[in-house]
Amino acid sequence: MTATGAGPWRVVLASRNDGKLRELDRILTGTGLAIEVVALPPGPEVAETGSTFAENALIKARDAVATTGLAAIADDSGLAVDELAGMPGVRSARWAGVRAGTRADRDAANNALLLAQLDDVEAERRGAAFVCAAALVTPDGAEHVVHGSLRGRLLTAGRGEGGFGYDPLFVADGETRTNAELTADEKDLISHRGKALRELATVIADQLGGRRPA
Amino acid sequence: MTATGAGPWRVVLASRNDGKLRELDRILTGTGLAIEVVALPPGPEVAETGSTFAENALIKARDAVATTGLAAIADDSGLAVDELAGMPGVRSARWAGVRAGTRADRDAANNALLLAQLDDVEAERRGAAFVCAAALVTPDGAEHVVHGSLRGRLLTAGRGEGGFGYDPLFVADGETRTNAELTADEKDLISHRGKALRELATVIADQLGGRRPA
Numbered sequence: 001m002t003a004t005g006a007g008p009w010r011v012v013l014a015s016r017n018d019g020k021l022r023e024l025d026r027i028l029t030g031t032g033l034a035i036e037v038v039a040l041p042p043g044p045e046v047a048e049t050g051s052t053f054a055e056n057a058l059i060k061a062r063d064a065v066a067t068t069g070l071a072a073i074a075d076d077s078g079l080a081v082d083e084l085a086g087m088p089g090v091r092s093a094r095w096a097g098v099r100a101g102t103r104a105d106r107d108a109a110n111n112a113l114l115l116a117q118l119d120d121v122e123a124e125r126r127g128a129a130f131v132c133a134a135a136l137v138t139p140d141g142a143e144h145v146v147h148g149s150l151r152g153r154l155l156t157a158g159r160g161e162g163g164f165g166y167d168p169l170f171v172a173d174g175e176t177r178t179n180a181e182l183t184a185d186e187k188d189l190i191s192h193r194g195k196a197l198r199e200l201a202t203v204i205a206d207q208l209g210g211r212r213p214a
Numbered sequence: 215m216t217a218t219g220a221g222p223w224r225v226v227l228a229s230r231n232d233g234k235l236r237e238l239d240r241i242l243t244g245t246g247l248a249i250e251v252v253a254l255p256p257g258p259e260v261a262e263t264g265s266t267f268a269e270n271a272l273i274k275a276r277d278a279v280a281t282t283g284l285a286a287i288a289d290d291s292g293l294a295v296d297e298l299a300g301m302p303g304v305r306s307a308r309w310a311g312v313r314a315g316t317r318a319d320r321d322a323a324n325n326a327l328l329l330a331q332l333d334d335v336e337a338e339r340r341g342a343a344f345v346c347a348a349a350l351v352t353p354d355g356a357e358h359v360v361h362g363s364l365r366g367r368l369l370t371a372g373r374g375e376g377g378f379g380y381d382p383l384f385v386a387d388g389e390t391r392t393n394a395e396l397t398a399d400e401k402d403l404i405s406h407r408g409k410a411l412r413e414l415a416t417v418i419a420d421q422l423g424g425r426r427p428a
Contacts, residue, residue, distance in 0.1 A: 047334065051297075083265070085299040097330020113327075116311020120261065 008036040009208055011136075014064035014074035016045060017093075017103065019164030024075065024197065027188050031201035034208060040064055048090070053077060053133035054145045056090055061137035069139055071207075073200065077132035077192055079166045081114070081154065083121050088114070089131075092165065107165055111158055114169065118154060126154045128170065130179075132192035134200045136207075144203045148195030152179075163187060222250040223422055225350075228278035228288035230259060231307075231317065233378030238289065238411065241402050245415035248422060254278055262304070267291060267347035268359045270304055275351035283353055285421075287414065291346035291406055293380045295328070295368065297335050302328070303345075306379065321379055325372055328383065332368060340368040342384065344393075346406035348414045350421070358417045362409030366393075377401060 013024050025037055046063040050056040056076035064072035078092030088095040088110070096109035118126065130150045137143050151173045158168030160180030167179035172190055179187055188194040227238050239251055260277040264270040270290035278286035292306030302309040302324070310323035332340065344364045351357050365387045372382030374394030381393035386404055393401055402408040 049334070084305075085301055085303070087299055087301050089299065091298075091331060094334075095331065097327055097333065099333075113311055117305060117309065119311065119313075120263070120308075 008034045009204075010036045010038055010070050011204070012038050012040055012064050012068045012070045012072045014040055014060040014072045016040060017164070019103070020075065020077075020193075023184075023188065023191075023193055024073065026184060027194050027197045028073070028201065030188065031198060033201050033204055035204065038068075038070065041067065043067065048076065050076070051090065053090060053131055054135070054147070057133040057135035057145060058137065058143060061135040061143075065137050065139055071136065071138045073134065073136055073197075073204075075132050075134045075193060075196065077130065077196075079114075079170070080129045080131050081118070082127040083118060083125055103164070111166060111169055114154070114166065115156065115158075119156070123153070128152060128154050130166075130170065130192040132196040134193070134196035136200055136203055138207065142207075144200065146196050146199040146203065148192040148197075148199065150190055150192045150195070222248045223418075224250045224252055224284050225418070226252050226254055226278045226282045226284045226286045228254055228274040228286045230254060231378070233317070234289065234291075234407075237398075237402065237405075237407055238287065240398060241408050241411045242287070242415065244402065245412060247415050247418055249418065252282075252284065255281065257281060262290065264290070265304065267304060267345055268349070268361070271347040271349035271359060272351065272357060275349040275357075279351050279353055285350065285352045287348065287350055287411075287418075289346050289348045289407060289410065291344065291410075293328075293384070294343045294345050295332070296341040297332060297339055317378070325380060325383055328368070328380065329370065329372075333370070337367070342366060342368050344380075344384065344406040346410040348407070348410035350414055350417055352421065356421075358414065360410050360413040360417065362406040362411075362413065364404055364406045364409070 013021055015021050028037055046060055048056040048059060050059055053076040057074045060074035061072040078089050080086040080089055096113040098106050098109045132148045133145055135145045152170050154169050160168050160178045163180040170179045227235055229235050242251055260274055262270040264273055267290040271288045274288035275286040292303050294300040294303050310327040312320050312323045346362045347359055349359045366384050368383050374382050374392045377394040384393045
């Protein structure tokens, strides 16, 4: 796919997670790319059947391209807990097996389960990493996947009101605040999703015909 | 440690899980070893802080030796689910993070959580293995650990009233019945714990001065 040169490139963000959409939009805006971000139209969610973050990001981006005919950006991300052999991983959003209720309900159930599962794990063994795969798929079938990660440790109780998902439990290396206690800009600067999307922005810039992000 | 030759060797079974005790006792009796199996006296449970089955089996056996002065047999076992990167693994007994209630309550919570976590996983990806490490620790400090495993697959709903733990969800390779639908003898013949304990029996026989199990 080549950019038209006339006006911004339209890219659909393939997510229905509001917290994630806000982050994706914010981070992409911050790159200064000449793109117009559009939301995914209403419809059924595609099944995230991949066994890796990259597979799931591609599944979501391909589905959005098929639905909209636009280039699509998708991310798949999650928390890899050392003591759980890298789980919840791609199952982070549904770790407690709860499908009903709001996303906040599911976040609360996932956080409660993770804390209970790790309630006998001492501080030095509570390491974890947030991991993100970000994919760009264009209507001509070109596919790109990049990764970002953020190492840290898990607390024994949540703190903070920002972010979403496991953010209240996670303190990044070098930080004292949880991800949910950081400002949005602070989080984006260090986060797995921030790193991955800024790298993806350079890929998009190439697609845009050499116009680099500001 | 050397066997006295006068009367059976007394060995303590380092477990407070009734289902497991019944199996351990049954399997060891089946080996025909000249040992007298005694129960662990009442007391606090030792913390299973190991990150492998072998570490936990040794922790429990060492604790029982320290408490009783007798040789001790312990096992640590669990279910390694392919889709969960080998988890619940050493966390099988507390996967749902539930500490209250009876063991049956905890089994029910663990089974329900595992089924919910895998509710989108199709049949060909529902592989799992029961894994057992069995340890013998003698009062003179000698330590032996052996392993046994049983491959199979997980159903989408439990079946059967026998066994314990995840037995109702698990169908061994070559079987059509769940582990909870097998007779005790059938289960012992193929189970991870049966395999490990029969191997441990040969170690014990050596300790008993060359007297092999019948």
